[in-house]
Amino acid sequence: MDDTVQNYVTSHSVEEGYAGRIDVVTGPSGRRRWPEQVKAEIVLESYRDGVSVADVARKHGVSAPQLHSWRRAARDGVLAMPDDDMLGLVPVVVEAGGGDGGHMPPDGPGTIVLEIDGVRMLVPTGFDPEHLGRVIAALRAAS
Known part of the structure; x- marks a missing residue:
């Protein structure tokens, strides 16, 4: 089973057998750490023509406010972005x-x-x- 999937079982019965209700929570939980270069790539993708920040955030499993925070950090020079040559400027x-x-x-x-x-x-x-x-x-x- 994948490490990122966590299963929680809630039982409302003392008897063995049917548990009554089973909640399965999938996906990452808790705080995730994003490498700086991954953040920069996602930020660059969010600046492409015709894409929305919400769509890019959803695609990468990030919240839109978090992506806006990364974009602000890039504008302020806090988030290291690739060299201009890599961007084709x-x-x-x-x-x-x-x-x-x-x-x-x-x-x-x-x-x-x-x-x-x-x-x-x-x-x-x-x-x-x-x-x-x-x-x-x-x-x-x-x-």
């Missing part, structure tokens, strides 16, 4: 005048200039974001 630097001494990129004002690992990319503003993500991932993998 890219630092953004905004420069006045287009960044080239006041000259606009060759494709005109509707262009975004990205510099990643010493490689400069000119991206039209209407470029598909999912495809751009694949291009950036390939660029990072190659360098």
Whole structure:
């Protein structure tokens, strides 16, 4: 039998045989300890688009208030979160005048200039974001 399952039997009769009522309590009981990296993964999952905190909490067997507490700890810097590189975040630097001494990129004002690992990319503003993500991932993998 699994260690996490606890069975409680309540008998309302002095005679052997039928116990009258049997309560079976399953699942964890008492206080659980969550490793920091597991908390961080659950918090990250709760920030994904289209998911609710309650659904993520239910999925992992955590109460919604507990997950909100972990999210607050992450915001306050108390809960260690993975590095930005693991999250796929890219630092953004905004420069006045287009960044080239006041000259606009060759494709005109509707262009975004990205510099990643010493490689400069000119991206039209209407470029598909999912495809751009694949291009950036390939660029990072190659360098």
